[in-house]
Amino acid sequence: MSKNKVIVLATTVFVILGFVSAAIFYKTHQEEQDSKAAKEKETLFIRNHSPQMGPDDAPVKLVEFMDPECESCRMFFPFVKNLMKKYEGKIQLTIRYVPFHGNSKFAIAILESARKQGKYWETLEILFKNQPAWGNHHQPRPELIWNYLPMVGLDVDQIKKDYKDPAWTKIIEQDFADARELGVRATPTFFINGMPLRSFGYQQLEDQIKENL
Incomplete structure (x- = not known):
């Protein structure tokens, strides 16, 4: 050469x-x-009032900014639920509220009232299951929610008292403020260990969780 x-x-x-x-x-x-x-921005992801599922020492902290009247949130719910089972003990899920839709605040007040009875996740599931009826974008009927609550064993009379608590408004306002600070513009928006989901999709969410494991 x-x-x-x-x-x-x-x-x-x-x-x-x-x-x-x-x-x-x-x-x-x-x-x-x-x-x-x-x-x-760590304090913006989780507040003391935030509903959580999974152990505190889980290696993956999954934060979901969601709206109970959001169709995409409804579609993601069973997938996230399966992820929690598939990686049991390895993920802590935190729910934050971004009420973009007209009846979302009412639904959130119901959810938080149900949490006082220890039925938060069951109520969230029943709301998503029946969302096409009560949250129909063309003809929403939020009053139908009252019919679903007995299905998960809730004391409906107590819920009707608790959902008027002004504390729920403060929770929603705080979550909305944190969402804006983090640049959340749509629901669901996911953060994994403080990092946003790089590209939106079911498999992308699982792949990024696996990376953090």
Whole structure:
């Protein structure tokens, strides 16, 4: 091999190594910056009032900003529920509220009132199951929610008293403020260990959870 060819080859290898090193440096730096940003916003993800499922020491903290009247949230609910079973003990799910739809605040007040009776997750599931009826965008009938509550063993008379509690309004306002600060513009929006879901989809959500395991 001639001297010129050796020089060209060496130069090419040097340039390639430079690009690879730069790419690795940029990726590492970006991950550090993202992690730092997530740490700074840590208090925005979970509040003391936030409903949670899963152990506190779970390696994956999954935060979902959702709206009980949102069709996409309804579609994701069984998938997230299956993920909690599939990776039992490894995920802690936190629910935050972003009431973009007209009857969402009413539904949230019902959910929070049901939580006082220890029936939060059962009530959330029954609301999603029947959402096409009570939350129909063309002709919503939120009053139908009262008919579903006995199905999960709730004391409906007590719910009718508790759902008027002004505390629910404060919870909704805090969640909405945190959502805006985090740039949440649609529901459901997921964060995994403080990092936003890179691309929206069922498999993408599971893949990013697996990465954090």
